[in-house]
Amino acid sequence: SIGDGGNGGGRSGALSPTLVTEELQKIDVNPPKGTRDFPPEDMRLRNWLFNNFREVSRVYGFEEVDFPVLESEALFIRKAGEEIREQLYCFEDRGNRRVALRPELTPSLARLVIQKGKSLSLPLKWFAIGQCWRYERMTRGRRREHYQWNMDIIGVPEVTAEAELLSSIVAFFKRIGLTAADVGFKVSSRKVLQEVLKCYGIPENMFGKVCIIIDKIEKIPLDEMKKELKVVGVSEDAIEEMLQVLSVKSLTKLEEILGGGGEAMSDLKQLFSLAEKFGYSDWIQFDASIVRGLAYYTGIVFEMLFQGFDRGGKLRAICGGGRYDRLLSTFGGDDLPACGFGFGDAVIVELLKEKKLLPELSVEVENIVCALDPDLQGAASRVATILREKGQTVDLVLENKPLKWVFKRATRINAQRLILVGSSEWQRGMVGVKDLSSGEQREVKLDELN
């Protein structure tokens, strides 16, 4: 731009003697580290996935909700040493407020439920699909954002809520072509460990910390875990018994250890019998070792957990969830029974790729409309409008292009019909219509075009 003579462009300043060119800064055209763009072909797959999330949520009678991506940092500060806390994408805004990009949706849901309070009629069945963030050191090179589908039932203390949520995820897997041979749920109950810890006099408020440590069962060496457990005050005997219980993979075996009288056994038996009635028994298996690393599940009594996982065993959890009955009270609200799950948009796509189940999603348009000379551009716009008002999709050629270019574009956008607006036809109230699959060409009266 021409310099403004140093006075910010005011009329009074003389033009500066030299031509001052703005500094042309070459920006990095890639998105920030760990984030993704969604160009059309990727956006089609994302929309396909989210439409399946939405359709399952709809048939299960859930209502959609959403919350800000940006929340007060305090919403996510929990004392149990979770990974999600270490990776919080947090900062101080221009108003010196501590804020964070949400790492998950559940705390926002809890905040909204408390805010709405008594005006809400229970049970709530809410779902959301929202982008969640984490800040990982560059070393890990992993994603920093993903989209999560969440379904939550608030106000139902019975295990029927967990059974309903599991059923909805099975319904989703079936919709996209996955079977019980491809994926399955490991189901456990927080009360299993609770009953063991209680025998050894571990106070309930130690739960969160113990479960965060145990959640690393497959990530850190056993003696490292034992050391961490000892640090938080769990005795050697308690650790040995806990680890023995964590290796149990059958309800009958569990009953031998815990006895039949506890809530853990009755909850699990009820869940497995409901699974039978829902018809997804072969999708679930008991596995005491899953505790999941979120404190509000364990800091609060997290009773039913499940994790979708691929039978191949190499992918991370596809989804996870469970009961979190005391999350609301950690924010000062009245406690309400609550359970829900989170389902990320990345692992499932990896699994579908591996299973060759990714859908073929091509761009489609019904009509491409083109004026055969520039004077007819208005007429072509009229034709496009008529078709669009009938609900047809139209790609209107917006420039004066040779027919060769139009045919090439028609192929690229997968148009079904080419509508040609030519002067002699237009004089007679007609347009040319070419069926691009059969090649058949005919003249059609404008008011008969459909």
Ligand SMILES: Nc1ccc(Br)nc1
């Ligand atoms: N919580 C969380 C957020 C973002 C990603 Br990517 N993974 C986990």
